[in-house]
Amino acid sequence: MSERIRLARRTVLTGLGAALAAPATLRAQSWPTGPIRLIVPFAPGGTTDVMARLVGDRLGPRLGQPVIAENRAGAGATVGSTIAAQAAPDGQTLVMSNIASHGIAPTLYRNIRYDAMRDFVHIALVTRNPSAMVCNPGFAARSLADVVRIANEKPGSLDFATSGAGSSNHLLGLRFAMAAGITLNHVPYRGAGPAMTDTIAGVVPIMFDGLPSASGHIRAERVRLLATSGAERSPAFPDAPTFKESGFDVVSYQWFGISAPAGTPAAIVDRLNREIREILKDPEVVARFDQLGGGIVDMTPEQYSAFVAEEIAVWAPVVRASGATVE
CATH class of the missing domain: 3.40.190.10 (Periplasmic binding protein-like II)
Incomplete structure (x- = not known):
């Protein structure tokens, strides 16, 4: 193959790659194109709902579009999570991922309709409590x-x-x-x-x-x-004992974060991660979390994804030992 042909072929392949990448780049540049749906896979009033609204209400003004919490409860958070997994990966649909939907459900539910790792991109962990x-x-x-x-x-x-x-x-x-x-x-x-x-x-x-x-x-x-259920007493309620100090070897934490359908452009994921992490530094937000008894966690998308994978591995033997299964 002559040098001229090799150069021409390289030019064509480079141009093809740029053409394929262009739609995703353009989507990221014009995003968000309207209100963002934040699916909360539990009913109103729970911790998932509280955290979603605490972050979502502050995220909207930073993005220039409202972030609307949408409660889609059912089947241990798997109903709302399935809806999120099947949504278009355009940054307009997010989900409040949590220990139930993405840590426990992969082992507990026999007929789960999503893969907690493959079908999502995990953007930011918000709290662990x-x-x-x-x-x-x-x-x-x-x-x-x-x-x-x-x-x-x-x-x-x-x-x-x-x-x-x-x-x-x-x-x-x-x-x-x-x-x-x-x-x-x-x-x-x-x-x-x-x-x-x-x-x-x-x-x-x-x-x-x-x-x-x-x-x-x-x-x-x-x-x-x-x-x-923490390893130590909660600063928000210092008079309340833990299970462990009461004589029961039980330590447990919940966690909540924000994820999106797999395939969401990296530029959108990175923007969301930056904005969420800035929100979590706000003194008013920090004070509110302290009052609620939740601990703020700062993670990159890569760190949150690794965290979810670790949680699936941690909870799998616990679920099996409990004997609990759900169809």
């Missing part, structure tokens, strides 16, 4: 020891509510029951909001919830905080 075990104020327990005593007095009679089957709090309840040697009946709801409503009303006596979404109800004394 402990969970809370709370009870109706009229419930007799004031400590985990009381819960164990009551459960043993009437075996099989004690119910606990969570935001849904397959949530991290569902597994937290199972882990506590196994550690305590008691039986607890899981009552799944379509989100933390309706579960908390029934706990306050006394329909169910106990609830496991993310600390940020439970914090307002705890401070208002609508529910009583029995324990938190």
Whole structure:
């Protein structure tokens, strides 16, 4: 092959590559083209919803378009996550990825309709926080020891509510029951909001919830905080013991971030990551997270993607050991 032919071929291939890359570049430059949909795969009122609106309300003005939270609850956050996975990868649809949808569901759900890694690009981790075990104020327990005593007095009679089957709090309840040697009946709801409503009303006596979404109800004394699930006491509620210091070897954290359908242009992903990380530095946002009991996490897209992969690996044996499965 002559040098002239090689040069001509290289020119054609370079031009073809540029032509293929041009649409993605143009999309990124003109993005966003309208309101951005942020899918929240749980009902209103839970930690996922709280975090989505806290970040989304500040992200919109930075992008020049509103970020609209859209609650699409069901099946342990897999309904909303499936919708996000199947959306156009144009930066106009995002999802509040979380431990349930992207950490636990890949092992728990036999017929899950998305791959937590292959079908998403993970943009930024927002927060990592402990969970809370709370009870109706009229419930007799004031400590985990009381819960164990009551459960043993009437075996099989004690119910606990969570935001849904397959949530991290569902597994937290199972882990506590196994550690305590008691039986607890899981009552799944379509989100933390309706579960908390029934706990306050006394329909169910106990609830496991993310600390940020439970914090307002705890401070208002609508529910009583029995324990938190972190390795150490929460600075937001320093008087509440952890499960571990109460004698139960249980440590658990929730996490929440923002992801998009796989194939979303890298320039859009990078822009979103930069904007979200700047939002998380805002003193007002930091103060709000502190009040809610959530810890801010700063990650690049590459770091968040690696984090999700690690969480899938961490939770797989926990799910299998629990014996929990969902069709």
